[in-house]
């Protein structure tokens with residue numbers, strides 16, 4: 001019988017924090033034990049502190065919980081695991097303080113993704129990167145604490161089919177991606193309605209650089225001494241990112257070239273995506289979807305409104321797989337940006353860590 005773990009949430013009042021609350025409130029492995037946000041929210045009940053934007057009601061068990069400041073004291077010190085949905089402007093210092101207090105942390109923020117001792121893991125792409133944690137613990141003299149980051153929301157969707165293809169057919173030499181990203185990706189209140197209604201904004205600060213770099217770490221590997229990462233060297237990634245008037249769900253048009261010649265056919269690519277199985281499924285993780293990648297055969301799918309809840313938001317939906325006249329293959333994918341692209345990844349990573357015996 002699995003021990004129920006006490007979970008803390010940093011940034012609990014934000015867009016990602018609200019999604020953590022929903023995902024953890026009925027979860028069989030976790031109980032919500034501590035909520036943290038800015039000094040503006042601290043001291044208020046959760047219901048008063050948050051501007052709740054989820055379609056489901058605030059879960060009863062958190063309504064009257066008092067929000068705390070984000071310090072590794074009191075109830076946070078009693079937590080077995082802490083999830084961070086903190087604003088990146090403050091995440092760096094706060095997350096480091098929690099790590100130094102020997103707490104186990106899953107972060108959504110960008111601050112430590114590029115750090116050489118911090119795994120950057122998309123649960124259905126590179127769970128093998130947990131292998132670096134022993135080194136991280138010994139380097140920072142931690143007995144049970146750790147810091148694991150999950151990826152940028154657009155990166156999180158793209159790397160799942162790319163990992164399936166890389167495993168089956170070897171390295172990709174070129175990846176070109178154009179995104180259409182939902183407004184919930186910018187948090188709350190996010191993009192002004194006057195900017196986004198009847199419009200497309202062809203710029204999201206820092207997003208293209210993150211997609212281009214994070215992909216190389218995630219599709220790379222832990223080195224043979226298990227003390228660093230070998231980034232992909234021969235793969236080139238070019239990203240173009242746009243904000244569109246969709247509430248949830250990032251759509252991405254991806255073209256890829258394989259090193260292997262001749263390149264696999266459309267039928268082989270579809271088969272590999274449909275047959276892709278991950279460690280999260282093999283270990284029976286509670287939130288792992290039945291299918292990591294759902295391939296849609298219709299001409300006009302995936303669509304955010306119709307496909308973002310596939311696999312409860314944990315599946316990536318791929319459609320329009322076809323030959324590319326410039327590279328080899330192109331397709332369109334959809335990822336739920338606050339589930340697989342954010343809070344859901346954190347929760348599934350914690351489930352994986354528990355199954356692997358890393359939460360002590």
Ligand SMILES: NC(=O)C1=CN([C@@H]2O[C@H](COP(=O)(O)OP(=O)(O)OC[C@H]3O[C@@H](n4cnc5c(N)ncnc54)[C@H](OP(=O)(O)O)[C@@H]3O)[C@@H](O)[C@H]2O)C=CC1
Pocket residue numbers: 010011012013014015016017036037038039040041042049070084085086087088090091108109110151152153184185186187188337338341342
């Ligand atoms: N939205 C998305 O799809 C994705 C977001 N992310 C990342 O997740 C993180 C959260 O994003 P999101 O939920 O969209 O952002 P929001 O702006 O909606 O929420 C930010 C949270 O940070 C808290 N916060 C702000 N300032 C402080 C402070 N000084 N001390 C402590 N807490 C503070 C806020 O508390 P308060 O309410 O009290 O101000 C709030 O809980 C960011 O790092 C973001 O880049 C990652 C992937 C996808």
Ligand SMILES: N[C@@H](CC(=O)OP(=O)(O)O)C(=O)O
Pocket residue numbers: 088108109110151152153181182184185186204207210337
């Ligand atoms: N920038 C993403 C969301 C986000 O916060 O990404 P990151 O965690 O990489 O900073 C979006 O706007 O859709």
